[in-house]
Amino acid sequence: MGQVSPTIGAKLWQELHYHDDGVMDKGGESCGIIGKMGTGKSTIMLQLAQLSRYIPDGSKKRMVAQVMFGEKDIREFNTHPETVVWRGRVNDYWNCLIPKNWDKSFPNALFQSKPLTLWVHEDDELTFFHADYDGEPKRVPNLPQVNTYYNADDLIHKIVEGNINVVYEPQTYIIDKSLIKKIKARTLDPEGTTSDKSPRKAFQDACPPVFWFELIGKMIINKPIPYLTLMIDEFHQIAVARAEKQMWKLIDIFASNFVDLRRNNMTVIFATHQTTFIDWRIYDRLAKWIWLPGAYPSNKLSMVFPTVIARQKLGTAIIEERLSEFGGFKFSRIPRQPPLLRVDGMLE
Secondary structure (H helix, E strand, O other): OOOOOHHHHHHHHHHHHEEOOOOOOOOOOEEEEEOOOOOOHHHHHHHHHHHOEEOOOOOHHHHHHHHHOOOOOHHHOOOEEOEEEEEOOOEEOHHHHOHHHHHHHOOOOOOOOOOEEEEEEOOOOOEEEEEOOOOOEEOOOOOOOEEEEOOHHHHHHHOOOOOEEEEOOOOOEOOOHHHHHHHHHOOEOOOOOEOOOOHHHHHOOEOHHHHHHHHHHHHHHHOOOOOEEEEEOOHHHOOEOOOOHHHHHHHHHHHHOHHHHHHOOEEEEEEEOOHHHEOHHHHOOOOEEEEOOOOOOOOOOOOOOHHHHHOOOOOEEEEEEOOOEEEEEEOOOOOOOOOOEEEEOOOO
């Protein structure tokens, strides 16, 4: 990988999917995966979803160092499968994570595959199918039972610990009163006092992704599970760049909560095509980046020159601890990957 260190890359990659309690070491992580279409963003997220584990009684950096120097095998450490919340999309590959499918792809994996639980809002009727080359819908083999939730609080208490929880946001979403209160606290009238005008009308037909602001904010306060990883692909659909009015305030609230994610042992990993697609208040707070071909980071965010990223071949990535160190790692396609999963009944 030329001037990009594979040793540093392997270390940072290992540290990304092992999490400790924040007392012995760091706590939750935050990472953005950036690259053009077809460069492996979804593949890396799938692998992180299955690989993420937590260490309840030690430092991940010390553990990773011992593994890399050959002092111990990773299976000698007290690690446990970390709970994952995966944002489901209209075109997705989370069906790769279904245990029977994952075990077929990786029969010799170090750890047992995580179970998968599927969540849909109780008012939505979603149909899951494979679209084969002829375009006709096909049944999804091994599709798990669909479970329902009625709001963010209900979902938080139903999330299954140790599982990969695939969550589809409500297709008709009315902003929660708790978010309205936070928005009003950021709203001043011309005299400089807090306005009493409710922003609820502005969100009467809120786009479904707004649900994630509520869910993540409430998880920070009420999370019943000690360690949690949030996986959000197409993150620009949530924290869109150049947001206006009430959406601008929502993103500001979300950005302010970032430090609390780490302290509460919550890891957030998202993917998009360029950093410029998302609000700067979010990307300014990330601790790690994974750069794939097509990514073009500014020197404010990264020590890696865009020309170095451009020379990377498919199946290679650069991982960076922001403005600290960076290295490269290799990854492969998911073997025997099932077809793209599609969903009918969603607002696109």
